[in-house]
Amino acid sequence: MNLDYIIVGLGLAGIAFAEELTKNNKTFVVFEDNSQNSSLVAGGMYNPVVLKRFTPVWNAQEQLDIALPFYKMLEKKMQKKYDFPMDIYRVFKSIEEQNNWYEASGKKLLQDYMEVPVLANQNQSVSAPLGYGKLKNTGRIDVNTLAKDYRNYLQNKNKLIEECFDYADLKIAKEEIVYKNIKAKNIVFCEGFGLQQNPYFNYLPMKEAKGELITIHAPNLKVDFLIKSAVFVMPLGGGNYKVGATFNWKDKTKNPTEEGKKELVEKLNTVINCDYKIINHVAGIRPTVKDRRPLVGKHPKYKNLAILNGLGTRGVMIAPTMANKLFQYIENAKALEQEIDSKRFAKYFTQN
């Protein structure tokens, strides 16, 4: 089989890159082995404001301008709804936070998202004595459904190989790479935290963060916006809510833990005061990088090996932009910004 590309990994990064290839009439296959599940468990929120400090997220507007049409296009292609626009209500912890909110909401990049008046809490099931700041033009992508649908879609096109990509079987020549019976011009690694197993790119400094989420059934909560307090409480419909997420920098497994659940329940009990039942509990590892920027670029020695990773805590917003930048870099030699180029970590590269 002679192809333009092999992609390894079909989370948000792999999906976004596969779409770039499709758009540009390139041939490819994707390897996926279910070893990581960050995209499958993600809350899926998109929101251009850092909710701790009320500052703009890095390059948020540029990313949203590309991401929202990207998910719309996928909705059309798959004939399914993935984008659920939803306001975010940030619970204030102090009067100082209310003042900071007022100040930030007048700033240029934030005024399209942050509403000025502090909203009083009308819902007896929610604890928000100092009210909320409301964010609009935000929402969630149902990444789990999208990722599963996208796998089926590629499978039907014979473009998905559901097995572990074995790095030992990769042969690299000047103009092509060979993997078993496949010859391709380029290979793009989109393995999320699976990067640790990749001998070509595991010199890059990930600072991965495990996250756990629970889903609750709380029919009396009756909230149709996302509450952001000690945890986020995100309505899914039918009285169900996703609650998350933890951050753990030590545990490298993707198993849900009792510890994680306890932390979420304790925090949730400070946010809502109605009855609820836990109906699901999941965990995954966020592919976060030391400097909190994505990893995009080529291998220092082998020019036909590339990486699309480091989407961190905001894969929904970042993935489509980064996929486009990587494609333009590989195909049209369009330079990458230094802050995303994996070359910024070249000093760590010692082998291969």
Ligand SMILES: Cc1cc2nc3c(=O)[nH]c(=O)nc-3n(C[C@H](O)[C@H](O)[C@H](O)COP(=O)(O)OP(=O)(O)OC[C@H]3O[C@@H](n4cnc5c(N)ncnc54)[C@H](O)[C@@H]3O)c2cc1C
């Ligand atoms: C609890 C939690 C909550 C989150 N909430 C949000 C949120 O609200 N909004 C947001 O934008 N982001 C959120 N994120 C972050 C988001 O999930 C990530 O940024 C994004 O999913 C990363 O996508 P990825 O494709 O790089 O990695 P992954 O989703 O991990 O995908 C990598 C894929 O590669 C496959 N793979 C790896 N190695 C191999 C191999 N050798 N052979 C074959 N396949 C391989 C894996 O099985 C996996 O499917 C959250 C993450 C977590 C864990």
